[in-house]
Amino acid sequence: xxxxxxxxxxxxxxxxxxxxxxxxxxxxxxxxxxxxxxxxxxxxxxxxxxxxxxxxxxxxxxxxxxxxxxxxxxxxxxxxxxxxxxxxxxxxxxxxxxxxxxxxxxxxxxxxxxxxxxxxxxxxxxxxxxxxxxxxxxxxxxxxxxxxxxxxxxxxxxxxxxxxxxxxxxxxxxxxxxxxxxxxxxxxxxxxxxxxxxxxxxxxxxxxxxxxxxxxxxxxxxxxxxxxxxxxxxxxxxxxxxxxxxxxxxxxxxxxxxxxxxxxxxxxxxxxxxxxxxxxxxxxxxxxxxxxxxxxxxxxxxxxxxxxxxxxxxxxxxxxxx
Numbered sequence: 001x002x003x004x005x006x007x008x009x010x011x012x013x014x015x016x017x018x019x020x021x022x023x024x025x026x027x028x029x030x031x032x033x034x035x036x037x038x039x040x041x042x043x044x045x046x047x048x049x050x051x052x053x054x055x056x057x058x059x060x061x062x063x064x065x066x067x068x069x070x071x072x073x074x075x076x077x078x079x080x081x082x083x084x085x086x087x088x089x090x091x092x093x094x095x096x097x098x099x100x101x102x103x104x105x106x107x108x109x110x111x112x113x114x115x116x117x118x119x120x121x122x123x124x125x126x127x128x129x130x131x132x133x134x135x136x137x138x139x140x141x142x143x144x145x146x147x148x149x150x151x152x153x154x155x156x157x158x159x160x161x162x163x164x165x166x167x168x169x170x171x172x173x174x175x176x177x178x179x180x181x182x183x184x185x186x187x188x189x190x191x192x193x194x195x196x197x198x199x200x201x202x203x204x205x206x207x208x209x210x211x212x213x214x215x216x217x218x219x220x221x222x223x224x225x226x227x228x229x230x231x232x233x234x235x236x237x238x239x240x241x242x243x244x245x246x247x248x249x250x251x252x253x254x255x256x257x258x259x260x261x262x263x264x265x266x267x268x269x270x271x272x273x274x275x276x277x278x279x280x281x282x283x284x285x286x287x288x289x290x291x292x293x294x295x296x297x298x299x300x301x302x303x304x305x306x307x308x309x310x311x312x313x314x315x316x317x318x319x320x321x322x
Contacts, residue, residue: 047109063095103136
């Protein structure tokens, strides 16, 4: 039977061997990331604790790793990112030769896992309309180094600065126009008080029934006039369609006639190039009548029976007009 001390030694040795195997598994049995047959150059303004050996993910799948990190000479003379920061570091990554990276794809630093493990993510993107994506091999890729949270905070800060500037401008304007604003408020109070007391045109219109009735009658007449205008517009449209008229070229003159009749003559140009007179008559204050050639001939016959002065001859229709 084994002694107590020997038993403890065996248990300790077993634990040590298990720990050694676990460490060996972590250090030496690394997951496969492809054949590493392709080398790309990435530039970052902030590598955010990324180091050599950091995995590279293509659409979430491990395809390579970072093999070197170096500082860019004269980085301040190079292009800057969205926040105006210079691209300070240049990373070399080796990825699987089967992975195709285009200039329209997005390259960024990602955080995954419970412990916040860093990785470099290549996110495939569709090319904008009219843009032909270019396959990247030797050209440096300027990666997106801005953390989403940091970017949101920067945008909030910019909005806060703009709001502060707007509030300051508003405060300065109110301070400059303080007297005018006070006078305007007093005027508004006075106007509303007069309206409430029935003073002034608007106050009387609200409080006196007579003005309301007159105003309502005026609006009714206006509505009737608009209906008449719409009616005669439709009539004129019908005449235009019937005679294939494209446009009215010249309104010649107003011809006074007897029996309270006035006539306005317009020359309309048909699509055939033929000039066609149109007649607009007003009979006293009884209304407006639009007549084309056919209606005009009938109107002229009735007019000759009543008028001694045949001013209608000025607007004589062509004999061949039908």
